[in-house]
Amino acid sequence: MADAVEIVEVAPRDGFQPILPWIPTATKIDFLRRLAAAGLRRIEIGSFVSPTAIPQLRDGAALIEAAAGIPGLRPQVLVPTAKRARDAVAAGARFLVYVLSASEAHNRSNVRRSVAESVEDYARMLDALPAEVELRINLATAFDCPFDGKMAVGPVLELIGRLAALRPDVEICPCDTTGRATPDHVATLIAAARACCPQVSAWAYHAHDTYGMGLATTWAAHGAGVRVFDAAAGGLGGCPFAPGATGNVATEDVVWMFERMGIATGVDVAALLPVAADAAALPGATAGGRARFALLGSEKQASREMVGGCSA
């Protein structure tokens, strides 16, 4: 095996988040069990955010408790502030994802404060964080912002440097929030960040597939040295108000691509497919992904290809 990567399953957080109809906690727990059984051992199980802003994720504490009972599962919980981090740790979280945005406009929209205030808040969180709590930083809009457009590499690098200086043993994950990051941009930023901040313990990448570039940028990030990749089963995460516009890159697509290249993911794609199909079929979900259809329809497809004709 040439190589190995770690897939972080984010459907239970980023994927469920825009779904308006309530997904019962028991259903969420069942997804966690089935995802873990398919080999997805690291799952973003939820977040501690305003239940008014994101009512779907208001059962974070119950999910932390349930996740502790799933063998081999390494759950991570997203938090946008030091205060929410305290709540999550009090509820039993042992792996936090602190989210802030590289762009001022998105950070204000997302967490109602400036980027500098989020960095200060992050520093305050570090001061209070128990030593055993693992940490990732999700840097939203690291490449493109829905309000400010394409992000210049220099200031984003500078922000990463400031965050890395506060604590080196974190995983830093530049996120393509809008799906408009191009593979060259992803490769450039991540290679530069790794060169600038060699002390950072790990780098991750979070792709959206809104414009079809999810696998292209994932592969570009791999080329730049990333070995941890976010993805959502069924390609969940689409925006319910933009019909057909999809969200996170699909876990089954990412797993299929890496495994096809001989890069181990630890995920059993055959076990994942029915879970991904069930996630995609959740009421109110906007699903994405390609491999699911191709693999589930492959027998029919093979018989069609037998017809011959003149394909290229």
Place this chain on the structure above:
Amino acid sequence: MADAVEIVEVAPRDGFQPILPWIPTATKIDFLRRLAAAGLRRIEIGSFVSPTAIPQLRDGAALIEAAAGIPGLRPQVLVPTAKRARDAVAAGARFLVYVLSASEAHNRSNVRRSVAESVEDYARMLDALPAEVELRINLATAFDCPFDGKMAVGPVLELIGRLAALRPDVEICPCDTTGRATPDHVATLIAAARACCPQVSAWAYHAHDTYGMGLATTWAAHGAGVRVFDAAAGGLGGCPFAPGATGNVATEDVVWMFERMGIATGVDVAALLPVAADAAALPGATAGGRARFALLGSEKQASREMVGGCSA
């Protein structure tokens, strides 16, 4: 502008081919006009193949005649044999795409002969071809075969070398027929082919998006030096017997990715989008692509993003 690429629109051939309900010739001509008006000046307008195997493409001669009247259009016509090439040239074709497969099983299924027989037939065609006719070779299953699986690079390179030796001033296009080519494989084969056959005048790449890797492999081919890319408006080309399984990489996705990186395509994506949407809506079509939904729904999406919350 850092760079430029040429997009070859293949919806009228590879995209329409699997559509079972007849698309009237006048409708096809209207698509050619609108695609050309959007900046797609090189279009694979049809093929000369068995009308029994592919009844949808039986109006090749009429399309050649109509294409000649569309300003700026450079139409290419696919042919699987020297005999069909003769027919196409007699009908007025001035740019032929000769298709053969790298794999024995697919070539037998596609054109009912061995690969060696196709190479001999190609040589015979060259002997009879008027000097003014431009030529491309589409090498199907260059990476993966629905029957034989993943193709080893060595024998495919050897085949490309044999074809290149017969005539250097051709464009050679390794095709990912199944959509299962990975970006590393595409980069490796094309870089090696370019190194082995420097006399070949141009290299192209033909992606399918069946597993979501269409843009990833397109970008990988660009990295290996390719500057000519096939794509189909609306991501047409899916298999009607595998619901949801999509076909060619969508032209609008490819154009959007390249333009976003500052690489000129000559295509006006705003003019292309309604054409792509109409192609995707053809009765019996299996459409694909992502950018179309994101761009057509972008206003609604922007208002959703204003809601805030905690996106990454």
